[in-house]
Each structure stands twice: as C-alpha cells, then as structure tokens.
Amino acid sequence: MRSVLRLAATAATALLLTLSGTVPGNAAPAPVAAHCSGSRCAGKSPVSTGCDHRARTVRRSAEIGPLMELRYSSACRAAWVRVTHARGGDRIEARNKGGACRPTSCYAKTVAAGHSSAYTAMVNDKGIKAWGCLQRRNGNVVCTEAY
Structure with a gap:
C-alpha cells in the first residue's frame, strides 16, 4: 500500500x-501572449498583461543617480516607465500627451519606502509619442526624450 x-x-x-x-x-x-493593444493597455500593468515580454528600453534618463527607462512593447504598442536605484518617495510618470497629468494620458507611481525600484502602468503608444519623467524627493525633475 x-x-x-x-x-x-x-x-x-x-x-x-x-x-x-x-x-x-x-x-x-x-511567454504570455499580450492581452491588450494601444489604448486598451492604458492604465494596465505591463507584467499582468504580458506586455513586458520582449519589451525594450527605448529611452533613458541622462541624470546620474536612479536609472529611469522608458520601456516599449511593440506587441502591445504601449509604453511605461521603470526606475531602478531610486529612493522611497521618488515619483515616476509615463506620459503620452502634453499638459497636466490626466487619466489615460499619464500614469504615475511613487517608489515605496524601503524600495529602490518601481514601474508605472502603461500609456498608449500607438501613433502617439510617449515619454517618462522622474521627480526626485529633492524636487529635481528629469524627463526622457519622446519616443
């Protein structure tokens, strides 16, 4: 038995x-097949949608310190910002239209206390230019070029 x-x-x-x-x-x-494309990705996680698979960094910040990257998924036609080597309280934004940060055109994420990395939700990058910004706790702001 x-x-x-x-x-x-x-x-x-x-x-x-x-x-x-x-x-x-x-x-x-x-790899997980992408679950969204373009505007249907806005506000969604690149990880849970599978958009992070085969994504690439298309722009980087030039500032010394935290590494801020604008990530792009050609499968999803969407972009997001990822930061590493940051400090708790630093804030990142993924944007795809000018002006103030508004829903569907801008998603922000604050690095949690005790952490050094974070990523934003995605913005549509289908026929629209996207870029990323990092606002440090000390007030300094640096942005990538648009892609």
Missing part, C-alpha cells in the same frame, strides 16, 4: 511541476 501511495505522490508532483513549467531540463515556458 505504501508503494502505491508513494507512486501516486510522485506522479502528482511530476504533473504539478510539468504544468508549472519548472521541471528541470524542460525548456522555459512560452
């Missing part, structure tokens, strides 16, 4: 590992 239970437990473990894509020696799981 013990050998049957052990065999069943081993088979169940193997099945779970196979389904999760973590079996040693297996190829990496296929």
Whole structure:
C-alpha cells in the first residue's frame, strides 16, 4: 500500500511541476501572449498583461543617480516607465500627451519606502509619442526624450 501511495505522490508532483513549467531540463515556458493593444493597455500593468515580454528600453534618463527607462512593447504598442536605484518617495510618470497629468494620458507611481525600484502602468503608444519623467524627493525633475 505504501508503494502505491508513494507512486501516486510522485506522479502528482511530476504533473504539478510539468504544468508549472519548472521541471528541470524542460525548456522555459512560452511567454504570455499580450492581452491588450494601444489604448486598451492604458492604465494596465505591463507584467499582468504580458506586455513586458520582449519589451525594450527605448529611452533613458541622462541624470546620474536612479536609472529611469522608458520601456516599449511593440506587441502591445504601449509604453511605461521603470526606475531602478531610486529612493522611497521618488515619483515616476509615463506620459503620452502634453499638459497636466490626466487619466489615460499619464500614469504615475511613487517608489515605496524601503524600495529602490518601481514601474508605472502603461500609456498608449500607438501613433502617439510617449515619454517618462522622474521627480526626485529633492524636487529635481528629469524627463526622457519622446519616443
């Protein structure tokens, strides 16, 4: 009886590992297909929509200190800002239209206390130029060029 239970437990473990894509020696799981495009991505997470897969950095800040990147997904035709080496309280924005930060054209994220990185929700970048800005806790602001 013990050998049957052990065999069943081993088979169940193997099945779970196979389904999760973590079996040693297996190829990496296929990237998640993008779940939105253009304006339908506005305000959504690049990670939960799969837009972060195969995304690329198209602009970077020139400031010494935190690295702010404007990320772009050609599959989703959307952009977002990612910052690393920042301090809690620094604020990043992804924008795609001029003027004040408004819903669907600007998404901001403040780096949480005790953290050094963050990313914004996405803005539509289908036929629209997007850019990113970083406002440091000390009030300094730096923005990328538009893409």
